[in-house]
Amino acid sequence: MKADLILYNIGTLVTAKEIEKSSIMTNMENIEIIDDAYLAVKDGKVLETGKQPVPEELKGENTVMTDAEYKVVTPGIVDSHTHLVFYGSRENELPLKIKGIPYLEILRNGGGILSTVRATRKATKEQLTEKALETLDRMLCFGVTTVESKSGYGLNLEEEIKQLEVNRELNKRHPIDIVSTFMGAHAVPEEYKEKPHEYIDEIIKMLPEIKKRNLAEFCDIFCEDEVFSVDESRKILNTAKKEGFKLKIHADEIVSLGGAELAGEVGAVSAEHLMAVSDKGIEELYKNKVIADILPATSFNLGKNYAPVRKMIDKGVDIAISSDYNPGSCPTENMQLVMQICSSQLKMTPAEIFKGVTLNGARALTLDEKTGSLEKGKNADFVVYDTDNINYIFYNFGINHVKDVYKNGKLVVKNKHKVY
Known part of the structure; x- marks a missing residue:
């Protein structure tokens, strides 16, 4: 031939x-x-x-x-964890971070994710699309050819659908392949602040509608102290699984809550962040063949601990490496910088890093038969x-x-x- x-x-x-x-x-x-x-x-x-x-x-x-x-x-680089579609920016939080105010405290006081939710809800689909297209152009020029894009800045059915429909439009208009993830469980919206359990019921009601419209392949959740507990995460993820979603989980980012263990229990494709993962959590990732998707530029930007990568590699866990591009904790499109942080701070070898951003990135999106x-x-x-x-x-x-x-x-x- x-x-x-x-x-x-x-x-x-x-x-x-x-x-x-x-x-x-x-x-x-x-x-x-x-x-x-x-x-x-x-x-x-x-x-x-x-x-x-x-x-x-x-x-x-x-x-x-x-x-x-x-x-x-x-x-081509596979960036398997991003929050691509949003509006506004959060440089106003920079002085707070410099002073050492914790991320969860900023969120508790209506900042962080909730700040971006307010801006994203006000934005039109066209505004979100144009902003994301500019971002994708920058990612492409840094070598990225496949991107996962999570919703989670809408936090109600109408606005979550808006974000996911933007993902679909981006996939038609840009060379980079977009993999769509529903993350209605990114935070509890302000209107449910006093009744968070009711919002969990709302997320569960969203799942069949998102699936019916074929707007997302994965479902993700922020399993974290003061956000969604392990029990709440289990309930949402198991429901999502029954609806036909593949599962991801923001696990053990700030507090060692047991998110990695839950990822193994529910059969998640990947557990993401993992800066505070326990030894038992690492064991469960290995045993259940869950991809550990690490986001070192977030640790770099927040001045936090890095995920214990060498310990996970020594255990035999497969590592994917992603940018976590988002408006708060990691506003960078430069995956090469992410890779360089892996080298200088995590002491990963070039071969380990390239496997993490190519083949294992594709595995974290179940795309390894097609790309990576x-x-x-x-x-x-x-x-x-x-x-x-x-x-x-x-x-x-x-x-x-x-x-x-x-x-x-x-x-x-x-x-x-x-x-x-």
């Missing part, structure tokens, strides 16, 4: 294909990395990868031959970095190393600028 596109002279090709683990590898390092490589694409899918020279049988008269100039090529690695038949989503070795991406931090981005085999970012 003749390829439509062949990238040749690839200095280092990180396919992220899982390989047999050697005795010196962690469970996060067992990905294929090929030096002096080529990548062939057909009909928007990966046709073949390998070590040069390029097989002649892949070349046809219409094959586009592109010299990668010995740069690094990796799968450059294997035959998978989407040809890949990034060309303007460097000749993977270490440099982590060494020179805080800048954008992306040169080009391809989505389904089509060039969508060229020389750091969108061209779609």
